[in-house]
Amino acid sequence: MNKPRIVILGAGYGGLATTVKLQKQLGINDAHITLVNKHDYHYESTWLHESAAGTLHHDRSRYAIKDVINSGKVDFVQDTVTSIKPDDNKVILENSELDYDYLVVALGFEAATFGIPGLLENAFTIGNINQSRLIRQHIEYNFAKYNNEKEKNQDRLNIVVGGGGFTGIEFLGELGNRIPELCKEYDIDRSLVRIINVEAAPSILPGFDPQLVEYAMNSLEGKGVEFKLGAMLKECTPEGIVIEKDGEQEQIPTRTTVWAAGVRANSLVEESGLEHNRGKVEVKPDLRAPSHENVFVVGDCALIWNKETERPYPPTAQIAMQEADVCAHNIVMLVKGKDELESFTFNNQGTVASLGHGDAIGVVFGNKKLFGWSASVMKKIIDNRALFKIGGIGLLLKKGKFNIF
Ligand code: FAD
Structure with missing residues (x-):
């Protein structure tokens, strides 16, 4: 048979x-x-924002598929x-x-770009290893270029993140940690760099507990993130974006728009x-x-x-x-x-959103709220659990996140 x-x-x-x-x-x-x-590798989609910001090398976010499948039982076709x-x-x-x-x-x-003019052509998205690597390199290139031009181009230092949902917020948290490092590396005054979040809803992280949302906003603002809430992204061009808030339009010059507002x-x-x-x-x-x-x-x-x-x-x-x-x-x-x-x-085993290394918010065990370091440890446990479930202890030891301090 x-x-x-x-x-x-x-x-x-x-x-x-x-x-x-x-x-x-x-x-x-x-x-x-x-x-x-x-590809011949699996990537942890939930870690891609770290690779995009440059806080975690993309090789840490992926592993070879052949390492977890039994080739005697499964044919892998790349x-x-x-x-x-x-x-x-x-x-x-x-x-x-x-x-x-x-x-x-x-x-x-x-x-999903919802037909917003220019978004598909001009914005970056965090969807796979190639896209994350490109975002990291693009931001670095603009920082490197800034001090190599006669006329200083502020748009090289403006980074716009579209969407204040889970992915956008996690990416902002990583950027908040990465930008000071880049400023040091490329001799740029940190106060010149703008990280701008554009969110159409009146608050970030819709559906999350309001206390956790407030914590997340304070934490990210502390890292220099500016929020434009209740603002619609109307257009994205190679030179910048146009947003509309309370009927008023504003242009923000930027060479880096990362769209994280819909899949x-x-x-x-x-x-x-x-x-x-x-x-x-x-x-x-x-x-x-x-x-x-x-x-x-x-x-x-x-x-x-x-x-x-x-x-x-x-x-x-x-x-x-x-x-x-x-x-x-x-x-x-x-x-x-x-x-x-x-x-x-x-x-439902809970939801934890990272706000960058050592910081996070989440709800676990039904309704227990977590903030800061404890939430960030929980996030790493969740990340490690996914590795263990697929590749057992070997994969966990090879790729796991153990840097909890
Ligand atoms: P994926 O994991 O995306 O896998 C799809 C696979 O199909 C990929 O390997 C891809 O290469 C392959 N593929 C695609 N097209 C083709 C093709 N045409 N031919 C061959 N192969 C193809 N979820 C959480 O639970 N917690 C989180 O904290 C969290 N954080 C996130 C952070 C970020 C930055 C992002 C982007 C997502 C996050 N998510 C999170 C959502 C989560 O990553 C997705 O829900 C999850 O990856 C969906 O799993 P999947 O198996 O459907 O697809």
Whole structure:
């Protein structure tokens, strides 16, 4: 009898965690497992803001996929998915095609720019290792260039971060630590550098506890971050941005706009013909696509409603990894011909946002609020836990964050 073919697209949190679970739970004769990813490495998306600011080298944020998969059980294909054909049980890659019996779509997120003029062309986004490395180098280049020009260009020292949500705030925290180092390195007076956050909502971190939000704002302002709250980003050009607040427009000259105000599911999902809700597949409780029984969707490409808030769960690594457990279990059941599929329920283990090294805010263990150093230690525990879950103690020791002071 032919072995069922399981194809997993994407080796981020959702895809790699699913693969690692499957390789543990299925024998070599049970199924043929193929993992497809654009790069031969996995990156910790949740650490990318550190690499973008230059506080953590990008090599610390990634590891080789071959180090965590069992090549006797899983075929790894380094290639780019160009299209998913669920009606034909086929996936088209740049260099080949794959047929499957079961598919896991775990292709993650891409930036959503909401049609704001010039943003796509002129702003940076923090979405992968290449983008993070580019942001770091771009900021450094502008600092280096500043003292090499006859006329001083202030726009080289203005850094705009669009969005005061989780990613924007975490990036601002890292910038707050990095900028003084860069000023020292490039002989620039710190008071000349502006770090500006533009947020359309009246407050940063919407949905967070107000006391924690106040702490975060004070901490970031202490590091020199200026907040423009209730301000809409209207346009982004190579020379700067235009914002609108209370009906008044303001131009801010900058060569560095980092857009961190929105993500959407990988657009391949919308293009695939899978039934979707604004680009995400609203999966059934067992994480299968409603229109295709043999297609599972996990992570940022999946949409699941939180019945308590009547809103979709936000896209997080925490959810992606919990979905991976259920997805792998359900595929194993189907492969073994058992009718014991599990439903996904989210086990909220808390949320912690970093504000730079040694500082963070968060809510854990239900409703315990954490500030400062203790929150920052908790953040590192969460980061380390993800490594341990995928690669065990070996990966944790190699890549873990242990610098808690
Ligand atoms: P990803 O982890 O993004 O993985 C997708 C994978 O698919 C990648 O390996 C990518 O290379 C690959 N891929 C994409 N397109 C293709 C293609 N066409 N062909 C082949 N491969 C492809 N979440 C939290 O829970 N806590 C946090 O503190 C947190 N902080 C964050 C900070 C930042 C800066 C960012 C950007 C995100 C943060 N998130 C956080 C969100 C979290 O990173 C995502 O929700 C999570 O990565 C989603 O996992 P995923 O498996 O769906 O996708």
